[in-house]
Amino acid sequence: MNPGDITIGILGGGQLAKMSAQAGRKMGFNIKVLDPTPNCPASAVAEHIIGSYRDSDSIISFASCCDIITFDLEHVEIFPLKTLEDKKRIIPSPKVLEIIQNKLLQRKTLKNARLPVPEFREITHKEELTELLPVVQKSVRGGYDGRGTVILRNPEDLSKALDEPSFVEEFLDLEKELGVIVARNEKGDIAVYEVVEMVFHPEGNLLDYLFCPASISEDVRKEAKELAIEAVRALDGVGLFGVELFLDKKGKLYINEIAPRPHNSGHYTIEACYTSQFEQHIRVVTGLPLGATTLMKPCAMFNLLGEEGYTGKPIYEGLERVLAIPGVSLHIYGKAKTFPLRKMGHVTILGDTLEEVFQKMAEAKRLLKVKGEIKL
Numbered sequence: 001m002n003p004g005d006i007t008i009g010i011l012g013g014g015q016l017a018k019m020s021a022q023a024g025r026k027m028g029f030n031i032k033v034l035d036p037t038p039n040c041p042a043s044a045v046a047e048h049i050i051g052s053y054r055d056s057d058s059i060i061s062f063a064s065c066c067d068i069i070t071f072d073l074e075h076v077e078i079f080p081l082k083t084l085e086d087k088k089r090i091i092p093s094p095k096v097l098e099i100i101q102n103k104l105l106q107r108k109t110l111k112n113a114r115l116p117v118p119e120f121r122e123i124t125h126k127e128e129l130t131e132l133l134p135v136v137q138k139s140v141r142g143g144y145d146g147r148g149t150v151i152l153r154n155p156e157d158l159s160k161a162l163d164e165p166s167f168v169e170e171f172l173d174l175e176k177e178l179g180v181i182v183a184r185n186e187k188g189d190i191a192v193y194e195v196v197e198m199v200f201h202p203e204g205n206l207l208d209y210l211f212c213p214a215s216i217s218e219d220v221r222k223e224a225k226e227l228a229i230e231a232v233r234a235l236d237g238v239g240l241f242g243v244e245l246f247l248d249k250k251g252k253l254y255i256n257e258i259a260p261r262p263h264n265s266g267h268y269t270i271e272a273c274y275t276s277q278f279e280q281h282i283r284v285v286t287g288l289p290l291g292a293t294t295l296m297k298p299c300a301m302f303n304l305l306g307e308e309g310y311t312g313k314p315i316y317e318g319l320e321r322v323l324a325i326p327g328v329s330l331h332i333y334g335k336a337k338t339f340p341l342r343k344m345g346h347v348t349i350l351g352d353t354l355e356e357v358f359q360k361m362a363e364a365k366r367l368l369k370v371k372g373e374i375k376l
């Protein structure tokens with residue numbers, strides 16, 4: 001194989017595509033991205049074709065100049081991909097994307113494989129919700145970063161109920177939220193990463209920070225990894241997947257959802273593991289052997305979110321002082337505009353112990369701010 005003869009096309013040009021493209025370029029592959037936004041993050045490191053990943057013609061013409069098609073996001077138009085499937089290597093497959101795009105079908109697929117998921121049921125009318133409280137309502141399609149998920153605890157919350165095709169599930173008493181990155185190739189080989197513990201931002205429902213290894217028992221760690229692998233097998237998934245799990249207060253694990261692409265919860269792997277999730281993504285889509293997932297150091301990662309009260313061109317405050325802390329790595333995605341809670345970058349912190357990592361993280365979070373040229 002000569003990587004210089006192979007072009008990997010990524011649908012979507014956000015930060016995930018940017019980091020996959022960086023890993024792919026490192027290995028000598030050509031990378032193209034399809035994204036409607038001029039100057040999207042991946043355009044800094046890949047050839048950018050301006051067009052929509054929701055438009056059949058754009059996808060078909062993009063695919064004609066690529067050898068392999070993969071994704072930065074799951075919400076793409078599936079139909080053209082199905083027509084291309086015999087001619088192109090598409091990883092993950094349109095069938096897997098179709099299941100994942102539909103959260104209800106995803107839940108049913110996992111349940112049919114006898115994997116533990118929260119109890120769920122379809123609803124047809126909002127009125128049905130009153131009798132089910134407290135309950136979590138999720139839209140069938142388009143949910144992302146907490147949009148499309150509402151927790152309805154009491155009758156007053158019913159005004160927040162979603163008015164779109166949705167299902168409801170039991171409101172779990174959560175102890176922790178965990179994440180596991182899994183790669184699986186067409187031979188069925190598996191590479192699984194260490195379990196991370198995720199802590200969510202109280203307002204935006206966005207990941208606030210995570211650390212690895214998670215502070216859980218060996219039994220839970222083993223089971224979380226096994227469930228993540230089984231979830232990917234249940235989809236017959238080939239590619240790189242981020243699996244989110246819940247651990248409830250009784251110690252029971254549930255699979256929440258699967259992302260068919262590199263995941264925010266795997267960014268730490270760039271600095272902390274032998275093979276990053278992005279290099280693993282490139283390896284699996286190109287059919288190269290999967291890399292070792294060994295965690296080299298305890299670590300944490302936090303998202304650099306746009307500060308409340310600012311928009312416009314971003315202004316990064318505190319970079320010099322944060323980068324003076326040993327073991328801190330900064331990633332700025334290069335988005336032209338900030339707005340409150342927008343993911344503008346992330347920071348990874350390595351240390352000899354988690355205690356040391358947390359001390360450094362507290363300092364880094366205090367110092368680093370993404371403000372903007374325009375005050376809201």
Ligand code: ADP
Nearest residue numbers: 118136143144145146147149169170171172205
């Ligand atoms: P999204 O795909 O939009 O991120 P999630 O399904 O991950 O949506 O839900 C967002 C957050 O809502 C989760 O991280 C969790 O904190 C909470 N949540 C989701 N489902 C449940 C549930 N069944 N019980 C309790 N909390 C939940």
